[in-house]
Amino acid sequence: MAGAGLGMAELVPVAGGAAVEDYVALLKPRVMSLVVFTGITGLLLAPGALHPVLAVIAVLCIAVGAGASGAINMWYDRDIDALMTRTRDRPIPAGRMTAAEALGFGTTLAVGSVTLMGLALNWAAAALLLLTIAFYVGVYTMWLKRRTPQNIVIGGAAGAFPPMIGWAAVTGDVSLESLALFAIIFMWTPPHFWALALYRSADYARAGVPMLPVVAGLTETRRQILIYSLLLVPLTLVPVWLDVVGWTYGAVALVLGALFLLAAWRVWREASERSARHLFAFSILYLFLLFGALLVDGVGGI
Amino acid sequence: MTDGPGTDSGKAEFARKQRARNWAIGAVLVALTVLFYALTIVRMGGH
The missing domain is CATH 1.10.357.140 (UbiA prenyltransferase)
Known part of the structure; x- marks a missing residue:
């Protein structure tokens, strides 16, 4: 308790x-x-x-x-x-x-x-x-x-x-459009938090919190990060498909998605604390930029 | 903490924090008053 x-x-x-x-x-x-x-x-x-x-x-x-x-x-x-x-x-x-x-x-x-x-x-x-x-x-x-x-x-x-x-x-x-925005953040959350958990796993283990690296190990966590990142990128294009925004946002989402995948791939490949810290920091910037692009394209009408 | 709550400096620190909190609560109350006033005007305007 x-x-x-x-x-x-x-x-x-x-x-x-x-x-x-x-x-x-x-x-x-x-x-x-x-x-x-x-x-x-x-x-x-x-x-x-x-x-x-x-x-x-x-x-x-x-x-x-x-x-x-x-x-x-x-x-x-x-x-x-x-x-x-x-x-x-x-x-x-x-x-x-x-x-x-x-x-x-x-x-x-x-x-x-x-x-x-x-x-x-x-x-x-x-x-x-x-x-x-x-x-x-x-x-x-x-x-x-x-x-x-x-x-x-x-x-x-x-x-x-x-x-x-x-x-x-x-x-x-x-509406479907607002559910699409929900889905983007929902799919972004696991790689974001697991990147943090990768280099804070000792902390979580001490507190008895069963974060993925504590329970399934670092290798499985890195694999899961990559899987969720691969699912995230196509989801970020759904607002374009639903006509909420145009391809200006779509292009930004693709570039940001490629960078996110690169960072996730490095976490998986290098298996270093540095790459996990980089992904965690970048994931925050990623979400700000992605939603910033949604705003600019959707409201600014570029 | 170097000063316990029973010492003179501890009491002074406690009083300082309470004053700051009182000011913050006052500011929040004023802001809420302005907010509810604005909300009422907007709502009465048919929005």
């Missing part, structure tokens, strides 16, 4: 002693930036127009909902966060905030963002936002993360929902 025993280095924080920065850290701002960007892309690509104030509110709700998921995730994972180098300085394991404060903060933001989305935009977008939070917290964090190496494959859906939420904020429904 999460937090059942913080064990060796248990730190007892004082309630109300957390700094503003600690609350910001709970929101996982770096993850939030990618969520916001893909959410905005969905919102701007959707057919129809939204009043700028309503568009700002929709993006705010997506950002706050994502932040809420992060805060509740940090509440639940506080025991394993304390064991991993990458996460041990987070506000709860570092003893700067009580677990109850984090849970209260996350829950308040989750309820507030979903309610505001429903009242200001529409309830389809609000339901998708609620599904995203529930999926990240319930399905990924509480159910899959500690049980199966497929945790980030299925759990990755939570990170793929934002463009669908942005789209639904405008149209009030779910």
Whole structure:
């Protein structure tokens, strides 16, 4: 059970002693930036127009909902966060905030963002936002993360929902086009996280998180990264086929896809930490550039 | 941590963090007020 025993280095924080920065850290701002960007892309690509104030509110709700998921995730994972180098300085394991404060903060933001989305935009977008939070917290964090190496494959859906939420904020429904945007991020997530897991496997093993490199080994993980990368590239062309964007985006997607495949192939071939770090860093840039191209082509009409 | 919560410097640090939090909460409340005002105007305009 999460937090059942913080064990060796248990730190007892004082309630109300957390700094503003600690609350910001709970929101996982770096993850939030990618969520916001893909959410905005969905919102701007959707057919129809939204009043700028309503568009700002929709993006705010997506950002706050994502932040809420992060805060509740940090509440639940506080025991394993304390064991991993990458996460041990987070506000709860570092003893700067009580677990109850984090849970209260996350829950308040989750309820507030979903309610505001429903009242200001529409309830389809609000339901998708609620599904995203529930999926990240319930399905990924509480159910899959500690049980199966497929945790980030299925759990990755939570990170793929934002463009669908942005789209639904405008149209009030779910369409094939928004599902295509979902599918791109869904297929991008495994190679992205497994690249990180390749050079952080000792961390995950210490915390007992069954990431693929821990359970199936480094070689199998590299093979899986290559397979998912090969599936990802053709999927990135679906928005062209659906007429959401044109071949300007298609050309960018092909070039970026070739670079992604090259990085994944290097991970498989070289089997070095350097190549895994390179793929992880490039995968973030890749998604930003890919969705940037979607925006430029789809909204700019080039 | 070098200063425990019971020491003078610990108490001063605690008070400083609480002041900063109060300012942040105030800023969020003002921003929400402006946001809800704008939302109401937009909604009343038929959007």
